[in-house]
Amino acid sequence: MTATAAPLDLLLLPTWLVPVEPAGVVLKEHALGIRDGCIAFIGPRAAALKLAADDVRELPGMLLSPGLINAHGHAAMSLFRGLADDLPLMTWLEKHIWPAEAKWVDEAFVRDGTDLAIAEQLMGGITCFADMYFHPKVASDCVHNSGMRAQIAIPILDFPIPGASSADEAIRQGIELFGDLKHHPRIKIAFGPHAPYTVCDANLEKVQVIAEELDAVIQMHVHETAFEVQQAVEQTGERPLARLGRLGLLGPRFQAVHMTQISEDDLALLVESNTSLIHCPESNLKLASGFCPVERLWQAGVNVAIGTDGAASNNDLDLLGETRTAALLAKAVAGSATALDAHRALRMATLNGARAMGLESQIGSLEVGKAADLVAFDLSGLAQQPIFDPVSQLIYATGRECVKHLWVAGKQLLDDRQLTRMDEQQLTAKAIAWGQRISGHNE
Structure with a gap:
């Protein structure tokens, strides 16, 4: 748990926080704070809510893990x-x-x-x-x-x-x-x-x-x-x-x-x-x-x-x-x-x-000082209930359609399953056009 006086850019409040390091840990009632693209705070929810933050996001029913x-x-x-x-x-x-x-x-x-x-x-x-x-x-x-x-x-x-x-x-x-x-x-x-x-x-x-x-x-x-x-x-x-x-x-x-x-x-x-x-x-x-x-x-x-x-x-x-x-x-x-x-x-x-990749000092786990590369999985659905171990439920009972939000270096690239920088319809149309060209050639 670390924090400094400067306000956080974003404070995330998930139901579960899985840092990966240390191994096997699942934190409940915890929060993660981001500043300047990096993880600046991990600690109990009660302590987090006392911190200054430009944006606070509740993530109910969600598991926050490294990307x-x-x-x-x-x-x-x-x-x-x-x-x-x-x-x-x-x-x-x-x-x-x-x-x-x-x-x-x-x-x-x-x-x-x-x-x-x-x-x-x-x-x-x-x-x-x-x-x-x-x-x-x-x-x-x-x-x-x-x-x-x-x-x-x-x-x-x-x-x-x-x-x-x-x-x-x-x-x-x-x-x-x-x-x-x-x-x-x-x-x-x-x-x-x-x-x-x-x-x-x-x-x-x-x-x-x-x-x-x-x-x-x-x-x-x-x-x-x-x-x-x-x-x-x-x-x-x-x-x-x-x-x-x-x-x-x-x-x-x-x-x-x-x-x-x-x-x-x-x-x-x-x-x-x-x-x-x-x-x-x-x-x-x-x-x-x-x-x-x-x-x-x-x-x-x-x-x-x-x-x-x-x-x-x-x-x-x-x-x-x-x-x-x-x-x-x-x-x-x-x-x-x-x-x-x-x-x-x-x-x-x-x-x-x-x-x-030689990037373990920057990404791969939720630790203060590392890049804020994060994903929020929504485990609130019927097919994920009941939840005894959220990590077990994530691996064995959850599909990628449960990915709700995603950040790279603190920038949100997926917000409520919507891409923030890319046009999904345009990408789909281009892929279909390529498929038509390639299949036409193969006939």
């Missing part, structure tokens, strides 16, 4: 939502997604698709997301204009991609964008070598050197399927994660996405290197990629965050739903009903994501 953090996705792929469903990963990629990207992805596609994804995520309680997609400069402009927070990873592959004719050009663009945005309060530039099977050793070594020089994070799809690992072992005698370790990429700045295949040696490497893992359960289930052993990783001390992946393979950007799936799947995989309880699941969707 959700979507730690992996491909935002603009929202415009490919449902384009090629019910197919195995490599068929989906090689026969459908890559040809569609070659045909359609340009700056306009990325702008409209990223705006669509930002709006969907804000309405679902997400205040920060990690993106890895083409034309990252365009995506960063969308984030800047929206008021949202994001990690934008520069996609790097050995072959030409939309917006970059080579890996070297992509890396150059990444360095330039990193320099342009290094002081941006809400955007962090990262490097995104696509996967072990699409990036050679020489290019991975370049990324490793640059990331170290800039103190930038690296996000990469790793061990997404058993086939990927098996093929690498057959061709090189080495598992992909071991190769990344040998090349020096693993470490606290490395985010390994998917990791459905984890041997004892892989686990030891993750623990020893302090590498973060990004779990995308619904995409992995839909593409039949495999099961990430979340509870085993958690008990070993690995930082596990959660991501939706792109809407083309999920098919939504619903991190609350993703977290519920993660909690249920963790129990089945571990063979234990106590695996990944609701409070730890919420931590995975908030503070663990912040830690993976």
